[in-house]
Amino acid sequence: MKHLIKYSGLMLLLLCACGGKDNKQVQEINNVPQVLNNGKTILFPNTSSIAFFKTEPIGSSVLSNNITAPAKVSATVMKSEEGASQNIILFENSDLAASYTQLIQHIININQIKNKNIRQKQIELERAKDLQAHGAATGKELLEAQTALSMEQAGLANERAAIIEHETKLKAGGFQPEVLKKAKAGTSFIICDIPENQISKIKKGDNCIVRFTAFPNEKFTGKIDAVADMIDQSARMVKLRISLNDTSGKLKAGMFATVSFGLSEGDFISVDKNSLVTVQAKNYVFVKKGTKYFERTEVTTGDQIGNRIVVYTGLTNGDAIAVQGVMQLKGLSFGY
Incomplete structure (x- = not known):
């Protein structure tokens, strides 16, 4: 009788252990996401398993891009001590x-x-x-x-x-003769080169920030006077002439500088650069649909501005796209 009871207890323990293992396997199977529609749709079994994939809502916004360009003080204007009708202009060249x-x-x-x-x-x-x-x-x-x-x-x-x-x-050299003849004493002219593809974003009258190597802790506000009429055929660069007021006379012809332009790139939908995946020359993001699944969406992209990438087609305002766990979604979607 004692042996029978002992044997029955052992069998019960074995059955419980086997049952627990089976339940664990079933639970693990239930937690595996399902990949449907040739990888386009990734369905998660519950909201807790999808919580790892952080998303951000997207929408149209005006994007600004700060570009910088090396520059040089090309000319300074000084008043003639002899009272001549023309001011003295000191050129670096x-x-x-x-x-x-x-x-x-x-x-x-x-x-x-x-x-x-x-x-x-x-x-x-x-x-x-x-x-x-x-x-x-x-x-x-x-x-x-x-x-x-x-x-x-x-x-x-x-x-x-x-x-x-x-x-x-x-x-x-970036100068208009009439501007030089009418320039007031205390004016400094800065010449810088920008890429040809940025011309459409720069216009006469825009302000910019100028910093000089000689005065690293100071910044000066300049104004774009003109965009040159010619483009350097080898470098594909165009000259800008910037003027700023230097009544103190501290700026000298030939001084090096850096010019910063805050450029408005327009009103676009954009995504974080980490949300984008590229497979076989096509770009995709993963859009969260409902509470339990992501949908792979092909997008047409434009320029990268800072950490954002312009999206022309494929998304609409309010879409929530994955910004964390994107590589895991890519592996599930494409099978690698």
């Missing part, structure tokens, strides 16, 4: 300095030729014509008067051609 100096001289020459020389020669020609009409001047004297006027007109054309040449050089 000696070729630009020469072009500007010659430009000013050619402008002076043109004014002299137009307002004095040509006018005088026209008066002399009219006088020679009148004298010849009355028999008081020879044909030679009339021809000499006509030649003198033609020479002054040719000189005027040469001066204008020289001005175009020097204007072209200044514009290639």
Whole structure:
């Protein structure tokens, strides 16, 4: 009898142990997510098992991108101590300095030729014509008067051609001649290069922050005066001219700087860069549907701005996408 009781108890323990093991296996099976619809849908058995996968709601928002560009003080404007009509401009580039100096001289020459020389020669020609009409001047004297006027007109054309040449050089360096001539003393001009693909985001009148190597603890506010008319064909860069007020005179031509632009990229839906997976050149995110499953969704993406990636198609405002556990979802969805 004692042996029978002992044997029965042992069998009961074995049955309980086997039952517990089976229950554990069933429980583990029940906790395994189901992958459906060729991997597009991942269904979890309960809300506790899906809780590991953190999500964020997405929506349209204005994205800003801060880009920086190396720069240099290309010119500073100083008042003439001799009271000249033109302020002194100190250029970092000696070729630009020469072009500007010659430009000013050619402008002076043109004014002299137009307002004095040509006018005088026209008066002399009219006088020679009148004298010849009355028999008081020879044909030679009339021809000499006509030649003198033609020479002054040719000189005027040469001066204008020289001005175009020097204007072209200044514009290639990022300067508009008229701006230089009207610049106030205490103005500093900063020249920087930005990539060609950023031109559409920059416009005249925008403010920017300028920091100088010589003054690391200070920042200056500059204004974009102009975007150059030419693009560097090899580097695909375009010059910007930035002006800032430096009444203290601490900035010197040739100083190095860094310019920062806060650019608005527009109103877009965007996702965290960690939420995106790429498989065979296609981009996907995992959108949470209801409380127990994710759906793999193909998206069309644009530029990365900071930690965000612009999404053009595939998502709508209010979608909740996975931002944590994305690689695990990718493995379940694609089988690796």
